[in-house]
Amino acid sequence: MTSPASVVLVFLDPAFPNGRLADASQPQLMATDQGATRGDGVFESMLAVGGAVRKLQAHLDRLGGSALAMDLDIPGQEQWRRAIETGVAEYRTQHPATTPAEDEVVVKLIVTRGTEGASSPTCWVQVSPVGAAGRRQRETGIDVILLDRGYDSDAAERAPWLLLGAKTLSYAVNMAALRHAHKQGADDVIFTSSDGRVLEGPTSTVLLAHLETSDDGTGGTRTVRRLVTPQLDSGILAGTSQEALFRAAAAAGWELGYGPLEPHDLLEADAVWLISSIRLLAPVNHIDGKEIGTPAVQKQLTAELNELFARIQ
Numbered sequence: 214m215t216s217p218a219s220v221v222l223v224f225l226d227p228a229f230p231n232g233r234l235a236d237a238s239q240p241q242l243m244a245t246d247q248g249a250t251r252g253d254g255v256f257e258s259m260l261a262v263g264g265a266v267r268k269l270q271a272h273l274d275r276l277g278g279s280a281l282a283m284d285l286d287i288p289g290q291e292q293w294r295r296a297i298e299t300g301v302a303e304y305r306t307q308h309p310a311t312t313p314a315e316d317e318v319v320v321k322l323i324v325t326r327g328t329e330g331a332s333s334p335t336c337w338v339q340v341s342p343v344g345a346a347g348r349r350q351r352e353t354g355i356d357v358i359l360l361d362r363g364y365d366s367d368a369a370e371r372a373p374w375l376l377l378g379a380k381t382l383s384y385a386v387n388m389a390a391l392r393h394a395h396k397q398g399a400d401d402v403i404f405t406s407s408d409g410r411v412l413e414g415p416t417s418t419v420l421l422a423h424l425e426t427s428d429d430g431t432g433g434t435r436t437v438r439r440l441v442t443p444q445l446d447s448g449i450l451a452g453t454s455q456e457a458l459f460r461a462a463a464a465a466g467w468e469l470g471y472g473p474l475e476p477h478d479l480l481e482a483d484a485v486w487l488i489s490s491i492r493l494l495a496p497v498n499h500i501d502g503k504e505i506g507t508p509a510v511q512k513q514l515t516a517e518l519n520e521l522f523a524r525i526q
């Protein structure tokens with residue numbers, strides 16, 4: 214659990230061009246705020262390394278897209294950038310990192326619709342430490358179960374009010390799925406659609422890799438490395454990590470693919486990962502109790518992708 218003492222808050226406030234610092238141990242929201250009463254709002258979670266937020270532009274763009282999907286008129290990106298800078302600098306002053314490996318913080322951007330009848334949303338930046346579980350899962354890998362999300366893969370297009378591709382504050386279902394997995398002894402979840410497609414994790418994007426070895430025409434062999442993710446129009450959140458890693462992997466010679474994927478594709482893969490901005494790449498060891506790939510290949514591919522991902526700004 215994160216104690217308020219290790220959280221820095223910066224509210225976006227027209228009277229404070231660089232954002233207004235606020236005390237996380239004191240009440241800061243009205244009890245009637247619709248973020249609290251209805252989960253009505255949007256958010257982003259980002260990782261800052263050495264004081265710099267990774268993939269900041271992609272996160273700001275996605276926040277704008279999520280807000281648009283909910284008819285929320287949010288402050289401009291420059292205001293967010295200044296508040297983020299204030300929050301990260303304040304955090305680093307209060308909690309100087311002792312080693313470069315510890316110099317990572319979680320930066321959240323949060324927007325609520327404000328109190329009933331409010332003319333503008335409530336917006337703030339929260340800076341807090343990275344949890345131990347995320348760091349551990351990067352190293353040890355995770356066991357995952359498949360859970361039906363109950364929507365078919367066309368629901369996002371047919372019913373945009375479900376906000377399936379937006380990062381909204383209504384994450385109670387995602388958290389319930391994680392608790393369900395923990396009760397079964399698993400670490401995480403991969404959602405499937407009611408028509409049998411692989412979707413995403415409750416807080417992550419699904420990636421899989423295939424190695425295809427073929428004749429190179431000169432008597433030798435060549436191995437093609439293929440990185441695949443579910444197609445974006447199936448009602449999933451577009452992951453900024455997946456997008457950035459795909460660009461880096463393509464430049465490093467990987468072939469890329471976008472679903473549709475079914476559970477058997479995961480079980481037949483050489484490696485599967487859940488990827489997100491905070492946890493980074495978490496290798497999947499088992500899905501519904503079945504081992505994925507071989508440990509040696511998984512380890513080698515994870516190391517290669519981790520190296521590519523670490524270079525992304």
Ligand code: PLP
Pocket residue numbers: 258413414415416417418450451452453454455488489490491
């Ligand atoms: N999908 C969902 C539902 C998420 O909540 C997240 C991140 O929290 C992701 C995917 C991964 O997105 P990103 O890589 O931008 O962190």
